[in-house]
Amino acid sequence: MARYSRTEGTIALITLSNPPVNALGAAVRRTITDIMHRALTDGEVKAVVLCGENGTFCAGADIREFGKPPSGPALVPLIHDMEASEKPVVAAIEGVALGGGLEIALGCHYRIAHAKARLGFPEVMLGLIPGAGGSQRLPRLIGIPAALELITTGRLVSAQEALKLGIVDQVVDGNTIETAVKFALNVIGRPLLSRRLSERTPAFSVDAAAVLEEGMARVKQRARGAFAPVVCVQALRAAATLPYSRGMETEEQLINTLIDSSQARALQYCFFAQRNARKWSLPSGARWNNSKPRAVHRVGVVGLGTMGRGITVSLVKAGISVVAVEMEEKQMDLGMRAVLGMLERDAQRRGDTRPPTHLLTFTLSLQQLGNVDLVIEAVFEDMALKKCLFTELCNVCKPSTLLCTNTSGLDVDALAVVTHRRSLVVGMHFFAPANVMKLLEVVCGPHSSAEAVATAMTLGKRLGKVGVVVGNCPGFVGNRMMKLYLDQAYFLLEEGAAPEQVDQVLEEFGFTMGIFKVSDLSGLDVGWRVRKASGLIGPDVNPKTPSRWRQGCRYSPLPDLLCEQGHLGQKSGRGWYLYETPGGKEPKPDPAMHRFLQEYRSRYGLTPRHVHAHEVIERCTYAMANEGFRILEEGIAARAEDIDVIYVFGYGWPRHRGGPMFHAAQVGLATVLQRLEHYHQLHPDVPHLQPSPLLQRLVEAGSPPVHHWREHVQHLHSYL
Ligand SMILES: CCCCCCCC/C=C\C=C\CC(=O)SCCNC(=O)CCNC(=O)[C@H](O)C(C)(C)COP(=O)(O)OP(=O)(O)OC[C@H]1O[C@@H](n2cnc3c(N)ncnc32)[C@H](O)[C@@H]1OP(=O)(O)O
Numbered sequence: 062m063a064r065y066s067r068t069e070g071t072i073a074l075i076t077l078s079n080p081p082v083n084a085l086g087a088a089v090r091r092t093i094t095d096i097m098h099r100a101l102t103d104g105e106v107k108a109v110v111l112c113g114e115n116g117t118f119c120a121g122a123d124i125r126e127f128g129k130p131p132s133g134p135a136l137v138p139l140i141h142d143m144e145a146s147e148k149p150v151v152a153a154i155e156g157v158a159l160g161g162g163l164e165i166a167l168g169c170h171y172r173i174a175h176a177k178a179r180l181g182f183p184e185v186m187l188g189l190i191p192g193a194g195g196s197q198r199l200p201r202l203i204g205i206p207a208a209l210e211l212i213t214t215g216r217l218v219s220a221q222e223a224l225k226l227g228i229v230d231q232v233v234d235g236n237t238i239e240t241a242v243k244f245a246l247n248v249i250g251r252p253l254l255s256r257r258l259s260e261r262t263p264a265f266s267v268d269a270a271a272v273l274e275e276g277m278a279r280v281k282q283r284a285r286g287a288f289a290p291v292v293c294v295q296a297l298r299a300a301a302t303l304p305y306s307r308g309m310e311t312e313e314q315l316i317n318t319l320i321d322s323s324q325a326r327a328l329q330y331c332f333f334a335q336r337n338a339r340k341w342s343l344p345s346g347a348r349w350n351n352s353k354p355r356a357v358h359r360v361g362v363v364g365l366g367t368m369g370r371g372i373t374v375s376l377v378k379a380g381i382s383v384v385a386v387e388m389e390e391k392q393m394d395l396g397m398r399a400v401l402g403m404l405e406r407d408a409q410r411r412g413d414t415r416p417p418t419h420l421l422t423f424t425l426s427l428q429q430l431g432n433v434d435l436v437i438e439a440v441f442e443d444m445a446l447k448k449c450l451f452t453e454l455c456n457v458c459k460p461s462t463l464l465c466t467n468t469s470g471l472d473v474d475a476l477a478v479v480t481h482r483r484s485l486v487v488g489m490h491f492f493a494p495a496n497v498m499k500l501l502e503v504v505c506g507p508h509s510s511a512e513a514v515a516t517a518m519t520l521g522k523r524l525g526k527v528g529v530v531v532g533n534c535p536g537f538v539g540n541r542m543m544k545l546y547l548d549q550a551y552f553l554l555e556e557g558a559a560p561e562q563v564d565q566v567l568e569e570f571g572f573t574m575g576i577f578k579v580s581d582l583s584g585l586d587v588g589w590r591v592r593k594a595s596g597l598i599g600p601d602v603n604p605k606t607p608s609r610w611r612q613g614c615r616y617s618p619l620p621d622l623l624c625e626q627g628h629l630g631q632k633s634g635r636g637w638y639l640y641e642t643p644g645g646k647e648p649k650p651d652p653a654m655h656r657f658l659q660e661y662r663s664r665y666g667l668t669p670r671h672v673h674a675h676e677v678i679e680r681c682t683y684a685m686a687n688e689g690f691r692i693l694e695e696g697i698a699a700r701a702e703d704i705d706v707i708y709v710f711g712y713g714w715p716r717h718r719g720g721p722m723f724h725a726a727q728v729g730l731a732t733v734l735q736r737l738e739h740y741h742q743l744h745p746d747v748p749h750l751q752p753s754p755l756l757q758r759l760v761e762a763g764s765p766p767v768h769h770w771r772e773h774v775q776h777l778h779s780y781l
Pocket residue numbers: 081082084085120121122123124125126127128129130131132135136157159160161162183184187189190191192193333336337
């Protein structure tokens with residue numbers, strides 16, 4: 062928990078010890094409080110050095126304790142007593158000093174950090190503010206503007222940046238604890254008043270007032286409905302305008318408004334869901350911690366369209382050699398220039414003069430893939446083309462090469478069976494732009510080996526992605542649910558809504574972008590191609606089939622009609638919105654779209670009605686969650702948390718709402734069930750509004766918490 066020892070005769074060394082990250086659980090707080098008082102009252106001790114075990118200072122509060130009844134001593138009195146002491150207290154920071162850990166460090170009189178240490182207040186990412194004086198001490202140390210930026214974004218700073226900002230007094234490359242002990246010996250007897258941050262007054266200049274006002278406006282615009290960033294600014298305003306003790310009272314009042322909020326719960330749920338996603342398992346008993354990934358030094362990327370380019374950039378930035386293959390010279394040239402441009406801009410942003418282009422080989426020949434460890438295929442979503450390619454890859458690549466497909470929804474197993482190495486085929490579904498988006502769905506087919514899954518997940522981690530293992534079905538998890546979300550959005554247009562109205566409601570809910578803006582950005586032709594390939598449109602459809610009816614259920618031809626007119630979204634200057642030019646980025650409501658919708662409704666005898674915001678949210682999000690329950694029941698996703706991670710990291714779902722499954726739980730499963738029943742009654746031709754059996758059983762079982770849902774799956778089987 063925390064250890065006490067004496068060194069150099071007069072120095073008390075207090076070592077936090079709570080693996081893996083020395084979080085400040087109740088027992089740790091109790092021990093450190095006792096030990097610190099012992100050190101501060103022991104006449105033989107002249108200075109104290111505080112450090113953490115195993116190269117980590119402290120990652121802050123134990124997040125697992127949030128939401129439980131409070132126990133153990135608070136941190137504020139400990140920090141106060143430490144700071145008020147006449148004996149110098151020096152923090153020796155290795156690894157991380159985060160949240161409550163940094164608050165303790167700020168209560169010390171001096172801070173020495175290892176060059177590789179990172180410091181910060183990430184509380185905002187957990188729906189909180191620094192609540193043990195951090196919001197009052199940091200601005201007194203580094204000024205309002207810098208503190209505002211760090212606390213409202215949760216950004217961590219390197220030791221070097223911390224030194225520049227004045228957060229730490231010294232950065233060391235060698236032994237941090239030894240340096241801190243020497244430092245402590247040196248400062249014994251020096252006056253400490255100026256080192257007590259609570260004694261300082263941050264000057265509240267006109268500038269600071271403007272910074273806070275601007276900060277509040279910026280935060281409100283970016284927060285997408287999240288409370289914590291706004292409350293962070295309020296806490297900083299208190300630091301700037303009130304004496305320390307009143308500022309502390311305000312900090313306490315403010316954190317109390319957040320601590321039990323649904324947003325804090327959702328964000329803390331996301332923290333653990335993201336980490337649990339790494340802990341995959343297969344029905345064979347293979348798991349993340351008993352499966353060995355293969356070494357990947359050299360990767361082949363086939364196809365240099367948008368996805369292939371982003372994947373190539375991601376790999377190169379992670380220091381991995383890439384052989385990028387295109388079939389046509391012109392495409393190759395375009396792709397090469399795009400990749401080099403992206404790497405160049407990235408290097409410039411990081412102040413690096415030379416992008417790592419030496420890791421890249423561009424070629425028109427598949428033969429050059431003979432020696433790669435893994436291939437990521439990123440060609441068009443055309444099964445015939447992919448099958449040909451996989452057959453050829455099998456002949457070209459060495460027998461141990463893993464063959465991965467970046468398909469966004471095609472059958473991974475159908476590709477595996479054309480190869481002689483079925484166990485080495487997995488899906489690696491990146492999200493556009495692949496060098497930016499965090500999500501990676503690792504699609505495990507029935508033949509995929511644990512080694513292949515482990516290799517894809519480990520590679521994803523090296524690329525900085527959040528990997529989630531999912532089963533093989535059309536659209537996997539993300540796009541399978543997305544289809545129903547899109548269908549609801551189209552139906553809402555048929556019934557009377559406008560694209561910008563639906564988008565506004567979704568953005569107010571917290572989505573990064575409304576669904577119609579996203580469609581315009583991705584290109585309407587993407588879905589068009591998929592619908593053609595799946596026989597929903599095209600020559601295979603019986604000409605007698607009504608336009609708004611497919612495969613026994615309601616269908617909206619709206620996006621097909623737009624595509625037929627060449628309205629493909631941003632790239633054509635027109636989609637659900639109007640753009641100034643083809644390739645324009647700024648969507649404007651399109652009067653022609655409104656006329657088009659009016660004509661469409663009258664052609665099909667649809668009487669437009671006012672669609673309320675709550676209906677947009679309910680139909681879109683409950684339809685998604687309902688499909689999520691089916692996905693769980695079918696074993697395509699192992700946990701509801703995995704589905705939520707996919708939505709938060711790949712589809713712009715607001716993190717402070719936890720993900721579609723968590724949101725359904727927060728709304729109340731009984732309410733979701735009842736609303737789905739209501740909508741299904743109104744739209745019996747939309748089968749996916751019919752409540753899923755798992756949802757019904759969960760409600761019958763009294764709506765257990767999310768992590769118990771799997772226990773209610775009736776015939777537990779897994780496609781994973
Ligand atoms: C009502 C009761 C409340 C009691 C309050 C007590 C008073 C405390 C006083 C002040 C409170 C201040 C607020 C805070 O401090 S909030 C916490 C702020 N800190 C964070 O947000 C840090 C979160 N952690 C991270 O960012 C990373 O984990 C990091 C430390 C950078 C390490 O990253 P990495 O090396 O990639 O490793 P993992 O992320 O996989 O983490 C390893 C395992 O450690 C678990 N973990 C990490 N941090 C915490 C934590 N703060 N609490 C509990 N557990 C934590 C993580 O889940 C991993 O576990 P596992 O291996 O099982 O998956």
